[in-house]
Amino acid sequence: MAHFLIFTTVLALVSVVHSQCGSGTPNAMVAGSGSSFTATKGSSTVYTGSxxxxxxxAAVDSISSGQRVSVMASGSIGASTITISSGKIFEGCGTINVGNRAGHGAIESLNTQGVQIPYLTMTxxxxFGLRFYGTRDLTLGKITMNLSGGLGIRFDRDAAANSNVKMDVISVTGAGSHAVETWNIxxxxxxxxxxxxVGESGLLLQKTTNAKVGLVDGNNVATGTGYATFRMANNNGQNPNGNYNTNVYIDKxxxxxxxxxxFCVSQSGGVVIESVDLxxxxxxxxxxxxxxxxxIRGGTVNGGGEVRLAAxxxxxxxxxxxxxxxxxxxxxxESPCGENTNWTLSGSASKSIC
Structure with missing residues (x-):
């Protein structure tokens, strides 16, 4: 559990920079309700209207890199997008209701550095709830999405790569697709x-290296599909030199x-999963x-579909x-027999292994 303890400590330090959403003196704020909203920066009003x-x-655009905006009001942005540029800190303290804008995120940060979203509640x-690509030093804190469809957090496939991405606790309910899907990190x-x-994966990692995850916890995820609570695909964990030396660590x-x-598929690997409870x-x-x-170093599987090695x-x-x-x-x-497969099994399951 050493990896988990080290990295949750790092995340804890990040998440307590602002002990409560909107605490202290944000550089900009959004207040209001219904059809009346006001955005302020300090003592200046930068927007008022419905x-x-x-x-x-307007509030996001009014602040500079290193400054913070706190959205205290709840409301709906419809089928549109909020854009966050480099270095800005965005707190969604109210509930942001969103619509479906094809190919886009309700909130996006693209080709940016140092963006932080310490808090967000979305319905x-x-x-895509959140959409990213080309990010460096991105930090997501406590993100809660109570959705009626769509995909939670997406890092795009056919776009610039990302580096040094941190997330604290991501809670997604009701997504029609994945809760969290990564590419190129x-x-x-x-x-x-x-x-x-959730309709598809809880956490789907693709072409992602040097990853450390504490817990992936899914209930009624990927029903009737080929996805999984935790899925790795499309060369996930393959190092730049082509080898699969361990670089992905999952605690549970x-x-x-x-x-x-x-589910591990399509030339992925380089992974240690310390414990499972399925x-x-x-x-x-x-x-x-x-x-x-x-x-996979330990844990239990009770009932359900088989444990299978295939090719x-x-x-x-x-x-x-x-x-x-x-x-x-x-x-x-196990069918067909793999190369250097090592089983240490207990319990009542029937076995057909090499």
């Missing part, structure tokens, strides 16, 4: 991802019901398919797999 999004954007049905630290009633994955619990998953409790240097013909077979588990009321199957 447009909640315009009030927020609605966004295309080098250096990712997450305290917790809590996913409830908890999954109840839904679809798969854990029960009654509607698809594979664990599926490892064409992955390399994967270690597609278009990618090299599994290799360097270490699985230590207690598996009950289930089956464990």
């Amino acid at each position: 447009d909640y999004r315009a009030a927020i954007q 609605g049905n966004p295309y 080098d250096g990712l630290t997450i305290n917790q991802v809590i996913a409830r009633n 994955v908890v999954s109840r019901g839904g679809g798969r619990g854990i 029960a009654n998953n509607g698809n594979n409790a664990i599926l490892i398919e064409n992955c390399y240097n994967v270690s 597609r013909s278009e990618f090299p077979n599994n290799r360097d797999i270490w699985i230590t588990l207690t598996v009950n009321s289930n089956t464990v199957r």
Whole structure:
């Protein structure tokens, strides 16, 4: 648990910079309700009117790098976008309701450095709740999304890469797609991802290296799909030199019901999962398919779909797999046989392994 303790300490230091949302003296604020909103910077009014999004954007635009804006008012921005530029600190202390703007986030920060979102509460049905690419030193704190569809947090696939991204506690309920989906991050630290009633993945890592995650906790995630509470895909964990030396560390994955619990696929790996607690998953409790240097070091699987090592013909077979588990009321199957597969199994599960 050393990795978890070290990195949650770092996140704790980040999250207590402002002990409460809107505390102290923010450089800018948004107040109001209903159809009347006012954005102020210090003693100056930068917006007054009925447009909640315009009030927020005016407040954000009024501050400089290193300054903080606190949105105290609740309201709806509709199918539009709030944009945060480099160095700014954005606190969503009220509840921001959002609509669906195709291909965009309700809140975006693109090609930026040093942006912080210590607090945010979001509702609605966004295309993406938060959208990022090309970020450096991005910090997300306590992010709560109670959604009726859409995708929670997205780092774009076909865009500039990201580095040194930190997240504290990300809680997503009701997303139709993923709670958190990453692409192209080098250096990712997450305290917790809590996913409830989410249509696809809880945490999906893709082409992400040097990642450290405390907890991924999913309940009714990925029901009826091929996704999982925790999924790695598309060369996740592959180092720039092509090898799969361990660089992704996950302390614990908890999954109840839904679809798969854990899924590693499409030439991903370089990962250690210290502990799992999986029960009654509607698809594979664990599926490892064409992955390399994967270690699951302990925990339990109770019922649900089988624990499976598999392979597609278009990618090299599994290799360097270490699985230590207690598996009950289930089956464990390896087909085809991987290269250097190491099983340490207990419990009542039937086994068909190499």
